[in-house]
Amino acid sequence: MKEILKERGYKATPARLAILEIFIKSKAPLAAENVYKELKRSKKNKDINEATVYRTLSLFEEGKVLTKIDFRKGSVFFELNKKHHHHITCFKCDTVEEFESTAIEKVLGGIVRNSSKFINIKEHSLELFGLCKNCVA
Amino acid sequence: MKEILKERGYKATPARLAILEIFIKSKAPLAAENVYKELKRSKKNKDINEATVYRTLSLFEEGKVLTKIDFRKGSVFFELNKKHHHHITCFKCDTVEEFESTAIEKVLGGIVRNSSKFINIKEHSLELFGLCKNCVA
DNA sequence: TTTACTGCAAACCATTTGCAAGCAT
DNA sequence: ATGCTTGCAAATGGTTTGCAGTAAA
Numbered sequence: 050m051k052e053i054l055k056e057r058g059y060k061a062t063p064a065r066l067a068i069l070e071i072f073i074k075s076k077a078p079l080a081a082e083n084v085y086k087e088l089k090r091s092k093k094n095k096d097i098n099e100a101t102v103y104r105t106l107s108l109f110e111e112g113k114v115l116t117k118i119d120f121r122k123g124s125v126f127f128e129l130n131k132k133h134h135h136h137i138t139c140f141k142c143d144t145v146e147e148f149e150s151t152a153i154e155k156v157l158g159g160i161v162r163n164s165s166k167f168i169n170i171k172e173h174s175l176e177l178f179g180l181c182k183n184c185v186a
Numbered sequence: 187m188k189e190i191l192k193e194r195g196y197k198a199t200p201a202r203l204a205i206l207e208i209f210i211k212s213k214a215p216l217a218a219e220n221v222y223k224e225l226k227r228s229k230k231n232k233d234i235n236e237a238t239v240y241r242t243l244s245l246f247e248e249g250k251v252l253t254k255i256d257f258r259k260g261s262v263f264f265e266l267n268k269k270h271h272h273h274i275t276c277f278k279c280d281t282v283e284e285f286e287s288t289a290i291e292k293v294l295g296g297i298v299r300n301s302s303k304f305i306n307i308k309e310h311s312l313e314l315f316g317l318c319k320n321c322v323a
Numbered sequence: 324t325t326t327a328c329t330g331c332a333a334a335c336c337a338t339t340t341g342c343a344a345g346c347a348t
Numbered sequence: 349a350t351g352c353t354t355g356c357a358a359a360t361g362g363t364t365t366g367c368a369g370t371a372a373a
Contacts, residue, residue, distance in 0.1 A: 060347050060352060081337080098355050103338060121256050121311070124337060137297075137304050146303045152296065156289045157314065160274075166283045167274050170316040174258070177294065179307040197327060197372050218363075235330050240363060261362060 057112040067094040068105050069114065077145050078118050078126040078136075081106055119174060139181035146181075194249040204231040205242050206251065214282055215255050215263040215273075218243055256311060276318040283318075 050069050051061045059065060071087050072079065079087075085102045088094045106127055109115040115127040120138055135153070137146045153175065161170050187206050188198045196202060208224050209216065216224075222239045225231045243264055246252040252264040257275055272290070274283045290312065298307050 062347070062353065064354075096355090100339075100356080101354060104353080107339095119256060119258050137301060137307065139304070140308065144303060146301060148297055148301070150293065150297055152293045153290070156287065156293055159289065160285055160287055160314070161316075164274060164283060164285065166281060166318045166320075167276070167314075167316050168319060168322060170274065170314045171277065172315045173313065174315075175312045176310065177297070177304075177307045178309040178311075179298075179304050181303045182305060183303075185305060199328065199372070201329075233330085237331080237364075238329055241328085244364095 053114060057114070059108065059112065063094065064097045064101050065105055065108075067091070067097065068102065069109070072115065072127070072129050075128075077143075078120070078128040080122075080124040080126050082124060118176075120176060135175045135177065137177040137179060139184055140178055141180055141184040144181045144183075190251060194251070196245065196249065200231065201234045201238050202242055202245075204228070204234065205239065206246070209252065209264070209266050212265075215257070215265040217259075217261040217263050219261060255313075257313060272312045272314065274314040274316060276321055277315055278317055278321040281318045281320075 050066055050073070053069065054061045054065055067088060068084055071084055081099070081102050084106070085097075085099050088097045088102070106115065110117055110127065113130050116130045118126040118128060118136065120126055120136075132149065134147045134149045137148065138144070157170060157173060161167055187203055187210070190206065191198045191202055204225060205221055208221055218236070218239050221243070222234075222236050225234045225239070243252065247254055247264065250267050253267045255263040255265060255273065257263055257273075269286065271284045271286045274285065275281070294307060294310060298304055
């Protein structure tokens with residue numbers, strides 16, 4: 050973990066290590082609030098300030114340690130930066146399933162080719178929402 | 187315009203008519219702030235309160251007069267509720283181009299079929315970002 | 324008249340920032 | 349030792365809300 054920080058010229062402070070570890074252990078994307086609460090829950094890091102959490106998250110985003118996700122939920126979520134993928138989120142229980150799709154990237158390529166104003170797409174966000182099998186019941 | 191309001195059981199107040207008209211005339215999605223400034227610019231409706239704008243926007247969203255769009259820009263945008271489509275937004279000048287794509291809907295269908303946790307998707311948001319031809323120059 | 328709608332000001336919530344103190348290198 | 353990091357508290361920006369007055373039906 051210290052390597053990840055050192056590589057990017059970040060000092061390996063307890064706050065950063067703790068926050069990174071939370072993301073490594075988490076299977077779901079987390080908002081600042083989630084991270085902060087998780088810290089408070091621990092004995093060791095319960096005194097890390099909320100502002101530090103926000104600062105660390107945006108530092109990590111800049112350094113491509115984390116990626117931002119927009120779930121239309123009022124606050125911004127982050128997850129470890131890994132291979133490009135998308136999410137399906139359950140309206141009710143917030144379960145998140147990830148998926149990859151080369152088909153989507155292909156379709157997007159076709160769209161730009163038809164565009165009159167754009168030549169290429171630099172980024173896209175695609176978020177799906179539905180009810181998961183548990184919540185449909 | 188009054189019909190649109192009456193159909194949904196909304197009172198046809200000057201604020202609502204003015205806001206609806208702004209959307210009918212606008213070719214781009216608008217945030218509350220944009221609507222509010224546009225009102226202030228007019229002689230007739232310059233005294234409509236910001237809170238009223240927010241209340242009207244969410245009323246219109248509930249009534250499916252408007253749809254919410256999330257451009258990752260800090261504030262929420264709205265546009266007239268029309269046929270399902272997506273947007274490509276320019277990072278630099280914020281130009282928005284709309285497009286429809288049956289291919290995308292088809293791909294999404296395939297994705298759900300492969301999902302272990304979800305049976306169907308109720309909503310999705312897809313936003314593309316790039317530099318428009320003007321801004322690439 | 325009745326109830327929905329509005330303006331105003333205060334409250335809210337997520338996030339950011341200035342500053343002085345603290346710690347990693 | 350030096351300057352990056354942090355905590356704290358205050359500020360921000362977008363949006364929401366309580367309340368009392370106002371207007372659409």
